[in-house]
């Protein structure tokens with residue numbers, strides 16, 4: 310019998326034993342094109358990444374099938390990677406092309422190769438525990454701004470997150486309330502749409518009066534009035550965010566990428582980047598604006614990271630009506646952790662969830678008024694500690 | 707890793723609503739007048755006329771179909787008629 314006095318327990322199943330099927334962004338393509346092999350730890354493995362002579366980026370399991378040498382410590386020879394141990398050459402398709410000291414290459418000299426795509430300045434790898442190639446209709450969207458002269462180049466950041474499974478960052482897609490409490494932003498509109506392999510968050514927000522960017526205090530710099538964000542995960546790990554900041558002197562359009570790849574079941578590499586449209590009123594400061602927005606978004610991620618590193622994994626979150634669709638999001642996310650043949654309609658069927666922000670907004674307005682009154686009363690600014698960091702500019706996570 | 711159920715949806719389940727324009731049958735839940743959850747299936751999605759008429763917007767997230775206006779209207783009517791209970795109205 311459940312009574313009102315029963316203590317609710319946190320339930321947490323074991324961490325998943327496999328890694329999500331889908332395209333994962335490894336970072337900026339140009340970081341891998343220096344003619345050297347690169348070590349990437351991902352999907353519980355060690356990988357080698359290198360650029361062939363024609364610029365094609367290749368990804369193989371790093372361990373040589375001969376005697377286990379680490380290919381990522383080898384050398385690039387033409388299109389191939391040469392093992393540092395006995396110089397066996399491996400091609401981007403995973404086949405051994407040459408054993409310099411042997412008459413012929415032995416049978417079955419083939420290692421695990423990951424399909425790659427180089428697009429809009431980014432490198433993507435396809436992970437599939439079943440070893441199948443990517444279906445035609447499972448693609449990464451184009452980011453037109455990334456290759457346009459009218460837009461800035463990527464401002465790109467990566468950070469390794471230890472002690473958390475990557476589901477934590479996925480959960481934030483639906484977590485409206487944390488944007489106020491963790492990121493000091495103020496969502497006024499919040500809707501989620503899950504469909505197929507995409508999960509979208511549409512959010513509008515306004516700037517908080519009790520959170521001011523220190524450099525804006527007393528200066529004539531334009532102030533942020535609010536933002537409009539349409540952010541979509543295309544598969545399990547790559548999110549694009551059409552993000553418009555409404556400044557006092559005009560809008561700034563940007564595309565923010567938020568992506569990650571799992572390293573182990575309880576660590577992942579979080580990466581994010583931003584390109585900004587060189588709007589007329591920005592003059593030639595667009596690159597600076599992009600870098601600055603990147604810095605603000607970095608602060609936002611740091612706020613999330615400190616939550617993740619101390620929280621418990623929880624499979625039975627206790628939700629109020631003003632919370633988002635955490636369970637439905639996880640149902641969507643599960644499609645990437647089962648065999649392709651096991652994906653059920655309930656995981657991919659379209660689901661919409663629009664939150665009523667009336668009650669949260671009223672509560673937050675009251676809290677902000679209290680913070681301002683306290684500040685004006687000269688008492689400590691504890692209530693907004695950390696808020697002066699300018700993190701009112703936050704991403705969709 | 708079986709996903710558990712959302713107890714909010716067990717306490718007040720989704721109920722069927724049909725679009726007056728295309729006939730799409732979806733399931734709906736409303737916790738307030740301004741909160742709506744809509745569960746589609748493949749058949750409903752295929753019959754939605756607004757969706758078919760909509761083109762992708764600009765930007766890499768532009769593909770997403772924001773929602774159907776005719777269906778929203780049908781849901782509102784169903785709520786007014788009490789066919790869809792609005793949780794916050796329950797004593």
Ligand code: FES
Nearest residue numbers: 373376378392395
């Ligand atoms: S282990 Fe790689 S060549 Fe021998």
Ligand SMILES: [Fe+2]
Nearest residue numbers: 481491613706
């Ligand atoms: Fe966050």
